[in-house]
Amino acid sequence: MRMKRNRVCLKKLLIIPICVLFIFSLSSCNATGKYEKRDIDEKIIVHALGIDMTKEGKFEVTLQMLVQQGTGSNTPIDPSKANSATVSQVAATIPAAIEQCETDLGKKAFLGHSELILLGKSVTDLNPILEYFINAEGISLGTFMAYTDITAKEILNIKVTSGTYSAEVLKEIFEESQKNGTSTECELIRHIDNIENTNGTTVMPIIKKIKNDKKSSNEKEDSSSDIKFGETESDDSKNKSSNEKVEGGGGSSESESSSQSEGGGSGGEESGSGGGSSEEAEVTAFYIDGAVIVKDKKPKSVMSRDEVIGLSFLNNGIAEQTIDAKMGDTLTSVSAASVKKQTDVSLKDGRIVIDVNLTIAYEFNKTFSDKEQKEVGQKAAERVHTLCQEAIDKALKEDNADIFEIHSLLNHNDYTVYEEYKKNPEEILKRVDINVSINPQI
């Protein structure tokens, strides 16, 4: 009887420490053992990160985040205004800059929902950036990483009024561009994979902004060939481009206020007034134009839009693409509905010959006779061939860069050559010839 009572007592006693430990676990206490309440509104949900380099070689990190006061079922939202805010800081390393941003806002940054990492044209070396993101806590491998022709800060400061938040719009632009081949694959993991396999080579799309008051929406601000990546811009131009600047406590601190004015909630990180400067109002959209070839983890050259489309055809990255075909004097267009790729690798007279056969199924945008369909198909095939050749000439012949998955083809087809490639990729790439043949399917 006594033993039974003791057993019941012991059971009760055991339940207590278990419950206590569970409560400890569930209530978030920090690593030093102090209690620390961590509600979602006490974190910065970062949607996009921008990285620029200053003249002194420091990192200027811009975090674009969701303004939580502007969301929620009880808070009136003005859909004509964006609900994002940005904060920037300059430091010697990326984590230090992010930490300073956190200090400015008094909140911890959560990068787990980041959708975009934008590199300004001043970024000269990807090594510290990739190293940071490989080891960054909780960052999604599917985050898009791209270049911009201006500073990343300028792009992220633009308040987009469509979509749930600005970064979402930017991501959608990348996704759509990837479908039609105007953007290459730009997920973080793909860049890391390419760089690991090719001694630091990858290709990153360039995002630009369109201004609609000065030029028509079809007219682009810059041509990609004019941009020089890896050059830091002057402080004057930086000051011109930034808007709604609120000087922070520290010398180089710049905190950007949100443009969403909320109905009643308290400020949080919002310190400036709503609205926006004149430049902000001018910008209505972004577009992808060209790509940066990164070699040895450094930007090497810029590919044009056509060259990127050619590259996408060669890398089987096209889901839909409208191709122009000239029929006599009239210009018509067809849609490449599906693209199938067949590759063959062979060695001929010391050269590595990669034969790429693309079978493209067309959809016609207007009614043609059988003969016309054949003719238009042939013309479109010629156009695709030209685009592919342009991409090959640019990346392989001019820059000697492996952005055509040559390493993978060699690994699967000729291991001896692959071993040579691992030792000296430059030499092997000089021996590579890519022959493209297009097989149109009407």
Add this chain to the structure above:
Amino acid sequence: MRKISFGQMVIILFLSRIFYTMTFIPFMYSDVTCQIIGFSICTAIECLAVIPMIVLYKKHPDKNICQVIYEKSKLLGILTCVVFALAAVLVINRLFRYFGYFVYAMFPDFLPTWLVIGTVAAVSFYAAFQGIEAIARSAGITFAFFGLSFIIVILALLGKMSFSNVIYDYPKFDDILHEIYYELSKFSELLLFPILYPYVKEKAGKSVYGALALKLIFVYVITAVCVLTLGSFLNISKFPFFDLGTYAETFIIERLDAFLLPAWILVAFIKTSLFLLVGKIALSTGFKRVKSNVFLLVLTVAAYAVSLPSVLQEKWNIGVLDKTVITIFLIVLGVLLPLVFCFGKGDENEAE
């Protein structure tokens, strides 16, 4: 004595192995090709290594290995029991360190690692206190959850898999040998089966092969999915299995690592409670006068205390000595002792 079914035994053995695959696959140490070859050879070795245990089970279906040895030699029996308990503590120590490393690497700001491990130890103690039936039922739920979450992640990743991500290297003999050894050190089923087989209602012998087959399938599938999806990122990833979750996305949910996380915690809890139970059964066989739950408490505290200095010093990976000691224990307790004691006359009520 409450017994568990054949299926439950298979799941228990499988979950105790899959924890390592979920938590930590150090692809950075050797190539995927070497890992797969090493794993396949090791599984073949494991199939042979369990034969003495199965023979022992057929001869003594109602007595675990400690009881069999204790009846023949009291001193050797007690020694075996103590070594079993020690091996269980070492396995739990390894688990706690891997578990702690994951928490430390993925959630450094949220929780002190010692507290997380303490919680797992406490919950596992409670589960082991409830007995094999409670653990087996929990294991069933865990397996279902693990399977479901893994299938969801695979489906979400289908569009992201590409054969061009596969880059292989010619396997090196030394690397394969290292992989075989490393894989063998993780074969903790060798410790579980000789203690737990009397608790299985039927076909206990076949349950080992069932677990090995299940392990083979899952590890092949996980490795294939990792290689096809992550490509060369595998070489630098600390937690490839978890990375699959962070990369997977659907139209509704942006990342699916939250699906894998509970499964992973549950697997860790199941494995810890199983080894606590094994230690408790072993010690209570050797020291019949002491109450078995006292041993359970001692084992839990010992396992936690052994891992605590490493956790506090943030030394996550176990050393060569630890790995060697565990492997020696596995071979001695799981292969050599059953081999010695499987000869001779068996009990009357032979199984199957």
